[in-house]
Amino acid sequence: MTRSRATMVGFVAVLLWSLLALLTVGSEPTPPLLLNAICFSIGGTLGLIWTAASGGLRQLRNVSWRVYAFGTVGLFGYHALYFSALRLAPAAEAGLIAYLWPLLIVLFSGLLPGEQLRPGHLIGAFLGFSGAALIIAGGGGGFQTQYLPGYGLALLCALTWSGYSVLSRKVGDAPTASVAVFCVATAVASWILHLAVEDTVWPQGALGWASTIGLGLGPVGLAFYVWDIGVKQGDIQMLGTSSYAAPLLSTLILVGAGIAAPSWGLAIAAALITGGAVLAARASLSS
Template sequence: MDLSPRHRLLPTAAAVVTVLLWASAFVVIRTAGDAYSPGALALGRLLAGGLTLAVLCAIRREGWPPRGAWPGILVSGVLWFGFYMVALNWGEQRVDAGTAALVVNVGPLLIALFAARFLGDPMPPRLLAGMAVSFTGAVIVGLSMSAGGGGSSVLGVVACLLAAVAYAAGVVAQKPAVARASALQVTTFGCLIGAVACLPFTGRLISEASGAPLSATLGMVYLGVFPTALAFTAWAYALARTSAAKLGATTYAVPALVVLMSWLALGEVPGPVMLGGGLLCLAGVAVARSRGRTAPAQVADAAPDPDPDRVR
């Protein structure tokens, strides 16, 4: 289906919003994680995000998702919203930031493999080449971040790897759901399911919130409202309009943005090697998302879609 340039630009803009907000989450987690344990931080983030999304659903009068969307919502809610956030928070407290970033960036590769196996998504050479370049950049960024010291435990690496697997499985499960329900519905109910899965951490959240500094609590609320509610909705919107593998490759821009944001917000000046790795990440994303040449005959034969907005 050949969408107009304007309708191709909207999913790209949504992907840009997503990676910017997810990159900011890594910076905020580093401060909020000092006051909150992994499960409590995940639950507080999901509660803030779920409340925000529920209000948006009420304003837009979004009803319950159709029955066909529920399997994907349930799987993505438990694995991506729930398990992924707890495992990532737990892993990042036991490994240095560079190792965590390196292991979690296996996720986009797993998305491409899972999407090809379960969704039948194509894996064109451009996509594979771009992901290879970006993963190389992520490795360089991760090793550069680890060079400054900090210990890594085997359990921490395993937790980050499990988080990457849960992330990939959640994305692939979400893809069919966004074909049957709106992005806001899929995100809202996925977030609420993730919050329910994290309810065993309620006691920890209450006890830790009473002694946490205001900045850490505000950081947790920020994580819920922006990197969760807004970013996950933008992601679902973009996922409904592109392949899971190509959208997953876009997240390789996150390491480069984390380097830049840490420089601006935390004063952590990156070295030339780290900057080079970040540039490789961005270059790989550009290659992976570039459009190959379409044969003139195919263009001529393609019938324009009278209603591009109907694509979910």
């Protein structure tokens, strides 16, 4: 697979993650660990079915336990933190902090062997982050001290996913099929911890179950497999910067659903995100 094609495959994850906040809100009041358990059970099962159908089960035997541990910690940590943050703090402010991860990916990736952080990447990341911040924080009342636990979890969420994505290059020889094992292991850990520390509150009604199943199929399912291909074989800096499209697309979905109203702020944010992506793309092409 070519570098450019792998980058496009990775961007499919960004499209799926644009549904993450909406579906997470729709899954309320299911607690974070139970939501983690249900979603990863779905995503892991689908991954194993795909791996078996493609004849890839044998290659999983050659994967180091360290790789499985690394992937499980990354997926479990990010989503447990994300779901908890959105339960403990307003989605707008918590989402703003959590969406520091694309910027951190661009910056951290400059430390990888064979990668070079150019001024265009930095400027593009800054513009993209500005657009994301305008979308997520627009019209909000600002941060409030009672939500500091949620804000702290959102920051850890950003650090976890950016670190996981960049360090995935260190395990680049692990097959993408191994992500299915990450998902299953994450589901098992989530079930155990849920039973130990949470009260069981299942998704409520058709909307709750549809949101939860949708999470398992898309943002917490297929997204991991295509993202794994993108960060290992594609342009990780471009993927990090283009990830700012997720909050933009998420807002457009909310507008289409009648939950949010269109505004000039949305148009300005779209211009910032598009301009940032173009600058980053030019920087990558010139490398």
